[in-house]
Structure formats: C-alpha cells, structure tokens
Amino acid sequence: MSGGTFRRHLMSRVMTALVVVLAFTAVLALVLILGNLIAKGASSIDWAFFTKSPVPAGESGGGVANAIVGTAIIVGLAALIGLPVGIGAGLYLAEYGSGRLGFLVRFVADVLNGTPSIVIGIVAWTFLVKPTGRFTALAGSVALAILMIPMLARTTEEMVRLVPHSLREAALALGYPRWRTSLKIVARTALGGIVTGCLVGIARVAGETAPLLFTALGNLNFSLAVNQPMQTLSLQIYVYATGPFDEWHRMAWAAALVLMGLVLILALTARWVTRQRYGSVR
C-alpha cells in the first residue's frame, strides 16, 4: 500500500470512528437523563404520591394527584378540540390537497409546527383569560389543541397517502360516493397510522408547560372544574424545581418520572399500533 492510500484509508477509519462516537454521545445523553430520572425519582413514588394533593411548603408527604388528574383533563379536552380539526385538515391535504390551497395549508402547517408554544400561550390568554379575568383549564386546553392541529394534519395526510390507490379506485368503481370512499375505505385503512399520529400528538402536548403558564395557571388544590385554574404535572414540576425546598426538588423528580412514563407509554403505544398495521416501518 502506498503512503497516500494508507493515509486515505486511515482517514476513513478515523472518520468512521468519529461518526460512531458522535452518534453514541447523542444516545448517551438520553440514557443519562432517563437514568437520572429513575435514580432520583423512583424512591419518592409511593401510593400517597398518586392519591394525595400537595401539602403546604415545609411539610413532608403529600402527592400530585391533583396534577395527574389535571393533566388528564386538560390534555383530554385539548384532544377533543384538536383531533377533529387536525384530522380533517389532514384528510383535506390527502384528498384535495394537490392545488394551490393544499400547498399553502401544508406550508402553514409546517411553519406553525415550529412556532414557539409560549406565543400560542399568550394568544390563548388574550382571547380566553383577559376578557373574563380568570385563568381556566379550558383556556389551557385550547392552547394545547392549537399546538396539536398542525402536527396532526401532517401525520394524517402522510398516513392517508400510504393507502394504495387501487383500494380507492375499487370503491369508486363500485359506485361509492367519494365521501364514503374517503371515510369508510381510505381513512379506515389508514386508521392505524392516524391513531399513531393522534397518540404522538397527545404525547407531545402532555409535557407542554409554557402555553399553560398564563392559561391553566396551576392550582395547588384538587380541582375538577374546567372554568377554574388547574394543575398539570408539567406546571407542578416547574414550580417544584425552581422552588427553594429540598422536599420540593424530591417531588419534582418523582413528578418528572411519572410524566416521562406517561409520555413514553403514549409513544410506545403509538409505535406498537403502527407495527400492528404496517409491520416494521423503515
């Protein structure tokens, strides 16, 4: 081997090694974060943690039942508002989106996807909190729904586009009207993918904090009223993590572990649904 060739092959080896190291550094970051969550959070999780509401600062004990229920209510309502619009827009893009409006909607969805969630928060505040002067869980749900819509639209479109055209043609040839073809044949075939998109969307907003700061606000007491301030896990973690007490920090780690578990379950279910339908994707 001549010197030049040797150098080139050495260079190739070195760069390959560098790429491997870089890739595994990224994976290491994840492992570290999840590891810390478990190490610092798991010990504080007991039955009371899930069933009790927070106690006044300084006292020990208490739990985050109010935040868990609040997260479920706020995210559930957000899904109720956001899913129909997002899926509808996605169906539009897949079925009628080849024209100029389709291009515009697709572009706007992608741009909105990158909009800072705090901006969505102050817009929701302007419409839903400022006029009544009261922070409400519902306002938080609306903010989260707005965050969900562009993402859902794009994933729904992508999933519906995967449906083979022969299916659609067969239905149309049998005399099915287009709306029934679209809903009963195309959307139903893509259902697994659409459900995946919904779960991922829900997982994404379940951990959001910024848009809730000025809408749902947070609430240290157990509350089921959607026209009142309500606590979520994310808000609780923020308050506890930035507070001065060790007891709060301990609770913050535990709450973070629970929130992370929730998000992971949603994400893994989403992945599992996709596998069931399409086998291993890519």
Place this chain on the structure above:
Amino acid sequence: MTTLPLEPVPSPSEETGPSPDPRWQALRGVDRSDRIYQRVLTAFALALPFLILVILGVLLVNALPAVRRFGPGFLWTSTWDPVAEVYGAAPMIFGTLASSFLALLIAVPLALGVAIFLTEFSPRWLRQPVAFLVELLAAIPSVVYGLWGIFVLIPFLRSYVVPPLKAVFGWTPFLQGAFYGNSLLAGGIILAIMIVPYIAAVSREVLLAVPTSQREAALAMGATRWEAVRSAVLPYGRAGLIGAIILGLGRALGETMAVTMVIGNRHDIALSLLQPAYTMAAAIANEFSEATTSMYLSALFEVGLILFVLTVVVNAVARILIWRVARGAAVGSRAL
C-alpha cells in the same frame, strides 16, 4: 405518487340540466354529499392559515402601543425598566441568538453524526434501536430537561467542565467572570440536546433520499467509504442538510421552559458564556404574569411578535430547503 383525478367525471345532470332519468337524480344527491364533504374538509384545512393570521394579528394589535412608543430602537436598546416604563429588548434578542448558535455548534456535529451513522455505517440491526433512542430525546418534555439542567448538568459543569475550560481558555472574553451555574453555557448545552433529535431525523431522511448510485459511483472510482460520504453523499443532500440545521435553529429560538430554568434570566449583554443571560421566550414566561401596566404587557407582546416573526421566517426557509430534497413530505414534523 400519482394522484387519482379527484375532479369527478361530470354527471350528465350537470352538463345537460335536470335529467328526467331517476338514476341521475340519485347521482345528483351523491354530488351534493360529496360537495358538502369537500367543503367541511376545506373548512378544517382553512383553520390553519386562519390560525397563523390570528396569531399575527393578536401579537400586532397588543404590541402596537410599545411599537409606537419605542419605535425601532426597541431592538437595540438594553434598558428594561418596568418602574420607569422604558423597554428595550436587545439583551433578550442577543441571548436568544447567542444560546441558539451555541446550541447549533454542539448539536450539529452530534446530529449529523447520528444521521451519517444510521444511513452509511450502521449495521442493519442497530439502525432501528439507535434511531428510536435518539427520537426519544424529542419526547422528553421541556420542563424535564430544565429539571435535569438545574440538578445534574449545572453541578456537573461547575465541578468538571468549567474549571479545566477556564484553565486553558480563561484568557478569552468568552470565559470571563465567576461561574454560578445559571448561564448562557448551561442554556446552550440544554438546547443542544433538545434539538439533536430534530436535526438528526430530518438529516437522516435527506441522506436516505440520496440515490445509492451516488455512493456506488464514488466507491467504484476507488473512494474509501468516508470519501464516498464526503464527496458524493453529503454534497448531494447539502440543501436538505442546511434545511435540517435551520429547522433545529428554529426550535432552539422558541424553546422556553428548559432555557428559562437554566439561563439565569438577567437583562444584560455579556460575551462570557459563564454569565447569566436572557431569551425572548424566557422573558415572556417569567414576566408576563407580573406585567402590571399596559405598557409593560405591550412590550412583552412586542417581544413575542419579534420571536414569532423570527421563527416563522427561519422555519419557512428551512421548509423550502427541505422540500427541495424531500418533495413535500412531512419530514421532521413527527417527533417519533
């Protein structure tokens, strides 16, 4: 992908007026239900452009008093004094840009490493798990990153990273002053970890879209594997890769909670990475609820407006670059 000719074949009823044939009457009913279906879907789709206009409108209207009062000087004034009612956003704009660029500096090599590894070097069985783990980074909530930043990253930086850095590069303006933890450095690192999955996912899609023939041609010419990547694969996907990086930048600019929790939240411009800084998103998160006067509130809305316009422009540029490669696919809008 071929699309079905979605315009329906015009039924005779439309062409020749009402037909006496009852079968065509039935079809006319079908036409109507189809039209209703299309209208409903169009209404849902129009919600998106409507939404972006509403956001822009709300920010503009609410920011107007501050825009009128402070004019363009808002962008380069450093005073932020709620008592004297004088506001300038320069420190936040600086902090937003500085933390985001620092994040890119760290995240781009990592993310490109992941993408190149997954598409070029990884054994087949390792691809799925590594891709999944990196994508999981995008599933971690921002506030959890913030918590980790406060209690793990900052103590680690204080004990193991900053002292040696200062020992070697302490003479540069970027490492002046004492390190108390909350700083531009901590914010930049947290942001970097957060945007890696986005840049990696899009870069991977871009590299997957590079035809295999490109690699084969380079290898056939005697290139080593790395030379094939560097001279054939990366140049082919350049526009898309730049798009991916800009997309990551957009994410970093607007990220709120994690940054708020570790960057220190100080209205000041310091070159040193060890000093506290502020970002636009963090300022809104911290001060919006304590903004007692209407001018204070309006100034924060103007900060929001600047942030919104900035991220829209950055995202639009990124999308155009990515679409050129990946033809309108929803690349990167999935977190998982």
